[in-house]
Amino acid sequence: MKQRLYLGIDFGTSGARYALIDEEGNLCSERKRAYPEIGNNKNWATSWKETLFMLLNDIPEEYRPSVASISIDGTSATTLIIDRRKGDVLSGPFLYNESFPNALPTVVSIAPENHTVCTGSSTLCKLVSWWELNSSTDRESAILMHQSDWLLWLLHGVYGVSDYNNALKLGYDPEADAYPKWLASQPYSFMLPSIKAPGTPIAFIKEDIRLQYGFPEDCVVCTGTTDSIAAFLAARASSPGKSVTSLGSTLAIKLLSRVRVDDARYGVYSHRLDDKWLVGGASNTGGAVLRQIFTDEQLVILSGKINPSLQSPLDLYPLPKKGERFPISDPNMMPRLEPRPESDVEYLHGILESIARIEAKGYGLLKELGATAVEEVFTAGGGAKNKTWRKIRERVLGLPVHKAEQTEAAFGAALLAMKAAPCKNIMHGS
Numbered sequence: 225m226k227q228r229l230y231l232g233i234d235f236g237t238s239g240a241r242y243a244l245i246d247e248e249g250n251l252c253s254e255r256k257r258a259y260p261e262i263g264n265n266k267n268w269a270t271s272w273k274e275t276l277f278m279l280l281n282d283i284p285e286e287y288r289p290s291v292a293s294i295s296i297d298g299t300s301a302t303t304l305i306i307d308r309r310k311g312d313v314l315s316g317p318f319l320y321n322e323s324f325p326n327a328l329p330t331v332v333s334i335a336p337e338n339h340t341v342c343t344g345s346s347t348l349c350k351l352v353s354w355w356e357l358n359s360s361t362d363r364e365s366a367i368l369m370h371q372s373d374w375l376l377w378l379l380h381g382v383y384g385v386s387d388y389n390n391a392l393k394l395g396y397d398p399e400a401d402a403y404p405k406w407l408a409s410q411p412y413s414f415m416l417p418s419i420k421a422p423g424t425p426i427a428f429i430k431e432d433i434r435l436q437y438g439f440p441e442d443c444v445v446c447t448g449t450t451d452s453i454a455a456f457l458a459a460r461a462s463s464p465g466k467s468v469t470s471l472g473s474t475l476a477i478k479l480l481s482r483v484r485v486d487d488a489r490y491g492v493y494s495h496r497l498d499d500k501w502l503v504g505g506a507s508n509t510g511g512a513v514l515r516q517i518f519t520d521e522q523l524v525i526l527s528g529k530i531n532p533s534l535q536s537p538l539d540l541y542p543l544p545k546k547g548e549r550f551p552i553s554d555p556n557m558m559p560r561l562e563p564r565p566e567s568d569v570e571y572l573h574g575i576l577e578s579i580a581r582i583e584a585k586g587y588g589l590l591k592e593l594g595a596t597a598v599e600e601v602f603t604a605g606g607g608a609k610n611k612t613w614r615k616i617r618e619r620v621l622g623l624p625v626h627k628a629e630q631t632e633a634a635f636g637a638a639l640l641a642m643k644a645a646p647c648k649n650i651m652h653g654s
């Protein structure tokens with residue numbers, strides 16, 4: 225029986241990585257790459273595209289003929305406006321944490337009160353901002369793509385396909401499985417992608433790419449998801465009350481809940497996961513602010529000198545720059561990183577504990593809003609390797625906190641690729 229492998233690629237904030245798994249879910253190969261520097265007319269889209277094809281080239285050649293399917297996850301609400309005539313990037317990328325307050329009054333006027341799109345960093349605010357600033361005829365051939373949609377499109381070539389996780393912050397209703405009338409009736413509705421479930425086949429990989437990298441004729445490219453949902457899938461938390469905190473460049477919470485909870489006042493929203501809900505939000509705190517102050521090597525050395533059972537007296541709110549999304553939704557919120565003690569050990573202790581308090585505030589908010597109470601937290605992302613931080617978080621959260629068995633979102637994307645692979649009923653090149 226020919227071996228079949230499943231490829232997941234995660235495009236996070238600071239870098240991308242692939243995971244290649246077999247039919248039993250065993251990891252066969254993985255590789256991480258930091259993004260090439262941007263600037264000198266190289267923007268994020270060029271950097272991501274280069275990284276995608278470098279990672280494909282990193283896959284050992286002996287595995288490539290067995291790759292049955294490919295999926296990609298990306299940062300949520302990261303948006304590109306594409307010309308569907310030639311595939312050029314008309315505008316963007318607008319990153320997940322970029323806020324467009326100029327569009328907020330229009331979005332608030334069309335959406336239900338406290339809807340997920342009613343925040344400046346939503347995908348819909350990015351679309352409305354572009355639409356209102358671009359009255360040119362280019363608009364007629366424009367289409368919106370999320371980061372993972374665009375990277376997948378580079379592999380399959382079919383315009384206008386996304387998934388209901390990426391489309392949540394665009395305004396898609398995953399419960400009705402449709403765009404709501406208040407959005408479908410807008411003049412820019414022709415720009416909205418069609419929506420499939422994550423891990424749904426789109427088309428076979430483009431022939432030129434297939435031949436260049438040695439993938440098989442029936443290699444399928446399927447819909448993706450967002451990075452924090454891919455991390456949840458990787459952790460394989462399967463019952464309500466289990467939660468995954470992604471400690472990447474940001475802090476994203478995903479709690480498996482029987483009850484859907486959405487409230488833009490606090491940056492809380494629910495993603496659909498089959499017949500349940502992933503309730504949570506994403507704070508701008510996390511690894512990005514750690515990396516502004518410490519190298520990864522310093523984090524290991526200094527963390528080893530912290531006594532996690534002691535409470536830090538520092539009361540900080542670590543943010544990499546102005547703006548917070550959850551559990552406080554305030555695009556003008558400033559970082560609080562002072563006072564800085566003489567000792568770097570004490571300073572890191574204060575930062576890790578302050579981030580843990582933000583995490584605890586987030587879980588407390590979800591409970592207040594009616595979500596299933598959290599019982600256990602699994603940790604994904606680069607911060608998951610920090611045992612000291614895990615003990616601080618257990619003390620501050622008052623919950624069991626573990627490192628997920630698989631901490632990389634790419635593994636979750638590979639599980640989506642596996643979900644898509646059996647379906648072969650798609651036309652070649654469709």
Ligand SMILES: Nc1ncnc2c1ncn2[C@@H]1O[C@H](COP(=O)(O)OP(=O)(O)O)[C@@H](O)[C@H]1O
Binds near residue numbers: 238472473474511604
């Ligand atoms: N030992 C550590 N303790 C805490 N955080 C760490 C440690 N090592 C790396 N990190 C953080 O992990 C982050 C990278 O994690 P990753 O999941 O790759 O992020 P992303 O995908 O969001 O770019 C960095 O911001 C870094 O500060």
Ligand SMILES: O=C(CO)[C@H](O)[C@H](O)COP(=O)(O)O
Binds near residue numbers: 237298453473507
């Ligand atoms: O912080 C982020 C980047 O890592 C994203 O916002 C993260 O993906 C959270 O968004 P979602 O909850 O929609 O997955």
